[in-house]
Amino acid sequence: MSHNPTVDDANQCMKCGFCMYNCPIYKVDHIESHVARGRNMLIRQASDKNLPADSDYAERLSYCLLCGRCAAICPAKVPSPDINVAARTNLVTQKGLSLPKKSIYRGILQNRNLMAQLLGVAAWVPGISVKDGKPLRHMADFTSVFTKGLALPRLSRPFLSTRLPLRTLPPEGVKTKGRVAFFPGCAFEFFFADIGAGIAQVLAKAGYVVIYPKDLTCCGLAVRSAGDLHTAQLMAKHNIEKLASFDRIITGCATCGSALKDYGNWFSADDPWQSRAQSLSAKVYDFSEFLAKEGFKSQVDEPLTVTYHDPCHLKWHQGVSNQPRELLRSIEGVHFVEMEGADDCCGLGGAFSIAHRDISLAIQNKKMQSIIKTGAQVVVTSCPGCLIQLKDGVRRNKLPVEVMHISQLMRGKQ
Amino acid sequence: MDLGRCNIALSKSILEKLREITGEKGLLTSPVDLASYSFDGTTSWQSLPEAVVFPTTTEQVSQILKLATEQRIPVTPRGAGSNLSGGSVPVSGGIVLCTTRMNMIIKIDTDNFTVTTEVGVVLNDLNQELARNNLFFPPDPQSSLAATIGGCVSENAGGPYAVKYGVFKNYLLGLTAVLPSGIILKLGGSTVKNVTGYDLPQIICGSEGTLAVITQVTLRILTLPPAHKTVIAVFDKVVTSGQAVHRVLTEGILPAKIEMMDNWVIRRIEETTPLGLPLEAGSLLLFELDGNPAAVEKEAEGVIKSCQQAGAIEVRSARDNEEAVNFWTARRAGFSAVYGASPTVFAEDVTVPFNRISDLIAKVEEIAKKYNLTIIIIGHAGDGNLHPSVLTDKSNAEHYHRAEQAVNEIFMTALEYGGAISGEHGIGLEKKRFMKQAMQPEAIDILRGIKKVFDPAGILNPGKIWEEK
Numbered sequence: 001m002s003h004n005p006t007v008d009d010a011n012q013c014m015k016c017g018f019c020m021y022n023c024p025i026y027k028v029d030h031i032e033s034h035v036a037r038g039r040n041m042l043i044r045q046a047s048d049k050n051l052p053a054d055s056d057y058a059e060r061l062s063y064c065l066l067c068g069r070c071a072a073i074c075p076a077k078v079p080s081p082d083i084n085v086a087a088r089t090n091l092v093t094q095k096g097l098s099l100p101k102k103s104i105y106r107g108i109l110q111n112r113n114l115m116a117q118l119l120g121v122a123a124w125v126p127g128i129s130v131k132d133g134k135p136l137r138h139m140a141d142f143t144s145v146f147t148k149g150l151a152l153p154r155l156s157r158p159f160l161s162t163r164l165p166l167r168t169l170p171p172e173g174v175k176t177k178g179r180v181a182f183f184p185g186c187a188f189e190f191f192f193a194d195i196g197a198g199i200a201q202v203l204a205k206a207g208y209v210v211i212y213p214k215d216l217t218c219c220g221l222a223v224r225s226a227g228d229l230h231t232a233q234l235m236a237k238h239n240i241e242k243l244a245s246f247d248r249i250i251t252g253c254a255t256c257g258s259a260l261k262d263y264g265n266w267f268s269a270d271d272p273w274q275s276r277a278q279s280l281s282a283k284v285y286d287f288s289e290f291l292a293k294e295g296f297k298s299q300v301d302e303p304l305t306v307t308y309h310d311p312c313h314l315k316w317h318q319g320v321s322n323q324p325r326e327l328l329r330s331i332e333g334v335h336f337v338e339m340e341g342a343d344d345c346c347g348l349g350g351a352f353s354i355a356h357r358d359i360s361l362a363i364q365n366k367k368m369q370s371i372i373k374t375g376a377q378v379v380v381t382s383c384p385g386c387l388i389q390l391k392d393g394v395r396r397n398k399l400p401v402e403v404m405h406i407s408q409l410m411r412g413k414q
Numbered sequence: 415m416d417l418g419r420c421n422i423a424l425s426k427s428i429l430e431k432l433r434e435i436t437g438e439k440g441l442l443t444s445p446v447d448l449a450s451y452s453f454d455g456t457t458s459w460q461s462l463p464e465a466v467v468f469p470t471t472t473e474q475v476s477q478i479l480k481l482a483t484e485q486r487i488p489v490t491p492r493g494a495g496s497n498l499s500g501g502s503v504p505v506s507g508g509i510v511l512c513t514t515r516m517n518m519i520i521k522i523d524t525d526n527f528t529v530t531t532e533v534g535v536v537l538n539d540l541n542q543e544l545a546r547n548n549l550f551f552p553p554d555p556q557s558s559l560a561a562t563i564g565g566c567v568s569e570n571a572g573g574p575y576a577v578k579y580g581v582f583k584n585y586l587l588g589l590t591a592v593l594p595s596g597i598i599l600k601l602g603g604s605t606v607k608n609v610t611g612y613d614l615p616q617i618i619c620g621s622e623g624t625l626a627v628i629t630q631v632t633l634r635i636l637t638l639p640p641a642h643k644t645v646i647a648v649f650d651k652v653v654t655s656g657q658a659v660h661r662v663l664t665e666g667i668l669p670a671k672i673e674m675m676d677n678w679v680i681r682r683i684e685e686t687t688p689l690g691l692p693l694e695a696g697s698l699l700l701f702e703l704d705g706n707p708a709a710v711e712k713e714a715e716g717v718i719k720s721c722q723q724a725g726a727i728e729v730r731s732a733r734d735n736e737e738a739v740n741f742w743t744a745r746r747a748g749f750s751a752v753y754g755a756s757p758t759v760f761a762e763d764v765t766v767p768f769n770r771i772s773d774l775i776a777k778v779e780e781i782a783k784k785y786n787l788t789i790i791i792i793g794h795a796g797d798g799n800l801h802p803s804v805l806t807d808k809s810n811a812e813h814y815h816r817a818e819q820a821v822n823e824i825f826m827t828a829l830e831y832g833g834a835i836s837g838e839h840g841i842g843l844e845k846k847r848f849m850k851q852a853m854q855p856e857a858i859d860i861l862r863g864i865k866k867v868f869d870p871a872g873i874l875n876p877g878k879i880w881e882e883k
Contacts, residue, residue: 014753015455017496017560021538030468030514030534031442031450032495038450045449056446073559075750 005082010040019070024345028362034063036070036080065349068316088227156193168210177207181246185256187384199252221259252287254314254383260284292323298410299332307376310343311383339370348389442466459500463510472629480596491623493565496557499842533564552579570620572838574671577796591626594869623875625868639704644738647699647721647729655697656772658724671702672796679748756805766833799837
């Protein structure tokens with residue numbers, strides 16, 4: 001497998017329209033240029049120079065969560081999300097990036113130390129950060145001015161890299177089975193550091209020495225999705241080198257996992273980095289994918305009714321959906337209930353949620369209704385992106401539901 | 415009047431009026447958006463509209479049509495645009511009237527076995543909702559994941575279930591439609607029997623959006639059959655399988671579906687979802703039997719016996735539900751593979767009487783040889799509706815020309831055998847050049863006359879079904 005999808009793959013689309021049935025955006029606004037079939041058609045026309053690749057065109061490309069549901073249902077197996085990324089990449093190649101995007105992608109995201117420094121300063125600003133689990137109030141409302149109302153999580157103090165030792169050892173009495181590397185990703189490093197630390201602890205309880213390689217960088221997915229392939233490749237190369245010596249790499253972030261497993265497609269077949277990327281990808285596991293094989297037993301303090309939201313990057317991009325459910329069902333004290341449309345997107349899609357706030361909220365609302373119908377006390381998911389969106393929805397709708405990463409229910413009795 | 419060649423440029427004031435009717439979010443005019451409404455499910459037709467409107471009520475549809483008639487603006491109604499006839503391609507420019515936001519199921523009447531729904535509801539969504547009440551709506555065009563009810567009624571769509579359950583027109587009891595003048599009509603009712611004057615709902619059904627814009631329909635629904643069984647039969651030749659279909663039907667067995675796939679499709683299935691089918695087999699028949707459990711068992715035995723008598727290499731029932739589901743999934747994937755098999759595919763839609771199925775197959779094979787083309791034979795063999803699919807490439811003029819000639823011969827064969835040039839896709843643009851062979855000139859004149867009564871200004875989906883004189 002060496003064929004990287006290009007805009008030419010849009011020609012495979014036979015226009016049956018099955019993608020409409022699954023597309024979270026089309027289901028809200030029913031606009032053809034916002035669904036894979038219509039977008040593929042636009043990409044074909046732009047590629048044939050029958051349509052100008054102008055700002056309107058670029059905007060239509062942005063109406064996509066890259067959730068992957070269209071590709072999953074497509075009878076012709078058209079890789080529509082990849083085609084969209086390829087089209088965005090062409091745009092960036094032709095027109096370059098806007099200055100703010102350039103400084104974020106090439107300056108900050110690529111440079112983890114700089115990111116830590118900047119965010120580290122920000123973390124001292126009262127209200128932006130959360131310390132000892134007690135956030136200062138109102139900051140979410142303040143930042144939400146810039147995010148059109150989306151409540152961003154507060155910065156963690158301290159960040160994960162200063163909380164977690166280089167190696168977390170299995171507790172006494174637990175037989176050591178082996179060694180794994182933990183890839184936390186930006187979200188667990190900077191925003192959900194307590195959850196990140198918990199992931200490492202659960203893996204240790206399962207019998208693994210958990211190594212936290214200190215100088216990893218961002219997985220690069222956001223940068224690649226925006227079309228800045230060159231920067232994304234630099235980030236991938238950095239991570240590939242840092243992780244090459246490990247046999248198993250575990251991530252608790254569905255988005256990072258999907259990127260790490262897809263690194264091979266970020267390089268062309270004639271690039272020697274492709275095979276290096278592919279051998280790395282083969283060693284990457286999502287947290288639940290890894291633990292489901294381990295027969296790890298856990299329990300919660302009080303009986304809990306729990307439902308699960310499938311992150312798109314886990315189910316549609318990695319094919320992992322049974323494992324988290326198996327894990328949840330195996331937790332003593334957890335009563336698992338399935339929600340309607342559990343694998344429907346939460347509507348975040350990174351920058352999409354801010355650029356297209358109304359659609360993102362409409363998708364979020366459907367998810368909230370599904371959650372409420374289950375009567376669950378806790379909604380669990382496996383991606384910090386979904387955590388942000390679900391927490392925002394719960395807060396917005398004042399729902400009596402707690403949003404948790406799957407690892408939080410597996411820490412055992414506290 | 416022929417609006418088919420008009421070049422209308424919508425003025426700012428007209429766009430403003432449309433915006434007033436549907437609201438800011440109900441009107442699209444940017445070139446990228448227009449480009450995405452320039453096509454449907456066919457491979458050969460494309461034409462740009464000048465505006466796309468999304469009405470949400472019958473009243474809005476009425477206002478849009480009234481304005482369009484006053485200003486002589488062509489209006490092309492569109493559901494999901496998944497049709498295979500060019501029917502929703504706006505060949506005259508003007509307005510695309512998209513019904514996808516009229517998507518409420520209004521009432522499921524479990525006492526009277528009817529459902530009343532807005533036309534933008536997706537067929538599969540309707541069936542999901544009906545299934546919660548142990549009900550179903552049988553006609554099953556294979557575009558059901560995309561197709562809207564309005565589009566299906568307008569095209570009089572059907573699918574594999576047609577053998578036993580018929581097509582859309584057999585379930586249409588009543589509808590609300592808007593005439594181009596803006597007048598809102600409520601036609602038909604909610605009873606199975608109704609002979610009040612000319613059957614106007616049936617005239618609108620299958621009219622491909624040329625007479626009126628349907629906004630609501632009342633459909634007959636059935637209870638879900640309690641038992642299902644799938645039988646698979648393998649044949650050395652496509653012709654033999656055609657004979658087997660006829661034999662099964664003459665035995666008095668009425669399967670819910672009889673689907674046929676040729677060797678090309680069998681190979682694709684084995685590549686993607688291996689089911690252990692013999693790769694050299696010429697043809698595969700899939701039967702679904704449904705009804706009460708005892709009858710289903712007996713019918714399955716009958717099908718197996720008939721296929722054996724017709725010379726099947728192998729025939730058996732699906733072991734369990736899982737295997738049955740696998741067969742039908744593979745069938746769907748196999749059919750889909752056809753449509754993606756070459757840059758241009760003529761997925762034809764001819765229908766012949768039951769006793770001519772194997773004759774038609776033999777002739778199609780002959781035509782493929784004559785023009786040196788790949789013609790895949792798939793279809794709903796149980797109702798005589800085959801989709802001989804000619805693989806070609808529009809950018810290769812010589813090849814494309816041969817493909818067109820082959821298609822012409824297939825149509826002529828179907829007509830010669832007493833069949834029709836379209837079983838379920840409609841005429842639209844794709845087949846209008848064959849109308850003269852398929853219908854007497856006087857009959858086409860009646861079509862024109864009916865059109866004139868409904869749409870005197872000729873604004874509704876102009877340029878479709880028949881050629882201008």
